[in-house]
Amino acid sequence: MNNQELAREIIKLVGGKENIESMTHCATRLRIEVIDKEKINKEQTEELDKVKGTFFNSGQFQVILGTGLVNKVYAEADKLMDGNSESSKSNQNKPRKKRGNAFQRGIRIFGDVFVPIIPALVATGLFMGLRSLLIQDDILGLIGLSADSIPEQLLTFTQVLTDTAFAFLPVLICWSTFRVFGGSPVLGIVIGLMLVNPALPNAYEVGAGSVDPLVFFNFINVSGYQGSVLPALIAGILGAKLEKFYRTKVPNALDLILVPFLTLLSAIVIALFIIGPIFHGLELLVLQGVTFILELPFGIGGLIYGSFSQLLGIFGVHHIISFLEINMLTQTGWNLLNPIAPGNVAQAGAVLAVAIKARSQKLKQIAYPSSLSAALGITEPAYFGVTLPLVKPFIMAMIGGGVGGFLASIFHLKATGMALTGIPGMLLYLNEQLPLYILVNAVSFSVAFILTYTIGFNKSLEDQYINR
Structure with missing residues (x-):
């Protein structure tokens, strides 16, 4: 057959x-x-x-x-x-049925939106790990080469491989959200593209302080959404619901013209002028909070930041951290934030525990590659494919990240650059700190793995995941 x-x-x-x-x-x-x-x-x-x-x-x-x-x-x-x-x-305009309680529906929707885009993020994680090796002088020096020896065209090609999925992550999320909520996926794609339009200031450059956001009406700051998750998800949900609403109000003869026009206009206005400023305000609060945490003594700052830094990317306010890292590197030549954020390897440990303990082949097939991707610094597949839907493994990963952050703070680890985490992050510690960096990450991984395997994952959670 x-x-x-x-x-x-x-x-x-x-x-x-x-x-x-x-x-x-x-x-x-x-x-x-x-x-x-x-x-x-x-x-x-x-x-x-x-x-x-x-x-x-x-x-x-x-x-x-x-x-x-x-x-x-x-x-x-x-x-x-x-x-x-x-x-x-015959059922195209029927509303989405509500089944199960609110939490179960939320978990199901979360999985429906993010599972389809996980393969692209896992592949990107592998590309990033390979590229980090390709451009490091310390690694290339082992074969008598340097980063200057690499042709510019090859570097550009590798950048295409590593940057595309995350630069256009809102596009993937909006497309998938429209698909799940019954809107037209092509409109989701267009809204996602609008959120990362090159005409808007790049979110990472705004966070780093190298460019200014656009200012409307003297108080609304607008920038792009590169790498954002939650703002794109909210924009996608609103856009799909608006499209379905307009279809009930617009006459059939004008549907093809007015519904896409009104949907795109409404969604992008809400995204840029309401959702954007809210998250920008949240970014400023995060900046103040992280600055305060870094000044706490006795490793307490590392413990807190290591535990909760994993939430920054999920809520879409991680761009502002680039400003702190660049400021540190400019003033002192060191990055104190990178070593106290071992949450990536903690996620890898938690997800690997799930993969080993799970009975479901479906869960194993998602968890194993997600664990590898997290170890290479890309945690989105682990977050959205495994730990957040299961909840408890995410908490165990937060604990593992907190323990690692505490140790990194006690050891006074300092990175020589920014962006790289997990296994590729070792390239920022190619000095006497490397053994301590490996120890910190090994502890984070082990704590998250052991806690998840023993108390953070069980048959009941797996059944909820499979049957969501």
Whole structure:
């Protein structure tokens, strides 16, 4: 049975196209929302070739196919559904059903939005790790070369590999959010592109103080959203809901013209002039708070920052930290923030514990590469694919990061640069500090791993994750 035949049989056994409200997929399962559950022939579906099992949860009939195969079968099913698998024509304007309590719905939405973009972030993490080795004089010197020996064209190529996914992360998030909330994904892409438009001051450059934000009405600061997560997610949710609202108000004859126009205009105005200033104000508070924490004695500052610095990227206020790091490097030649933020390797430890202990192949397939990516300094796959949906492993990673930050502060570790963390971060400590840096990260990793394996992850959490 080929993929097209399998897709056709699955559609038939769930009651046909007319019984399908929507169809999506995750890493391993085809997820079908049906109108009448009684029309599903569960036993015959499980007997189909290549089907590894089925179950019904939260209003979804989920067919387990496995990694890779599920994408191919979904593509064939989408063709059979006339390209409307995510929202069948007869049910296109029905509101999204609420199933489970608010927390369960939130976790499910979180996973639905971020799981599809995890592969791109994992790949980017690997690219960044390789590039950091390629441009370091200390590494190249081992083979008689230097960074100046590398052709400019090759450096540009590697920059394309490492920077694209994160420079345009809001695009990926807005696209996925529109898809989940029933909007037009192409409008999500355009809104995401607007958030990182080159006409806007770059968020990292604004955070570093090298450029100024645009100022509207003498008090609203506007800049781009490069690398932002939560602001893009909020903009995507609002945009999708606005589009659905406008479709109920605009006459059919004007729908094609007015709905996209009003959706894009409303979403970008709200994103730039309301969401943006709110998060800019939060960034300033974070800057003041981090400055205060760094001055605390006896390693307390490292403990606090190591524990909570992992939240900065999630809330989209991490850009302002660049200002502090550059200021330190300019004045003293050292970066005190980098060593007290070992949260990346702590995340790697927590996620590896989940990967080893999990029974679900789906969770293992997400967790193992996410752990490697976190160790290389890219934690988004770990955050959004594993630890945040499970909650407890994230807390264990915060504890591991806090212990490592405390030790780094006690040891007075100082980095010679910025940006690199995790394993590539060793390149910032190629002096007598390197053994201590490795020790700090090993402790952070071990604490998070042990806590997650023993008390931070269990069968109940795994079942909630799988059936969300």
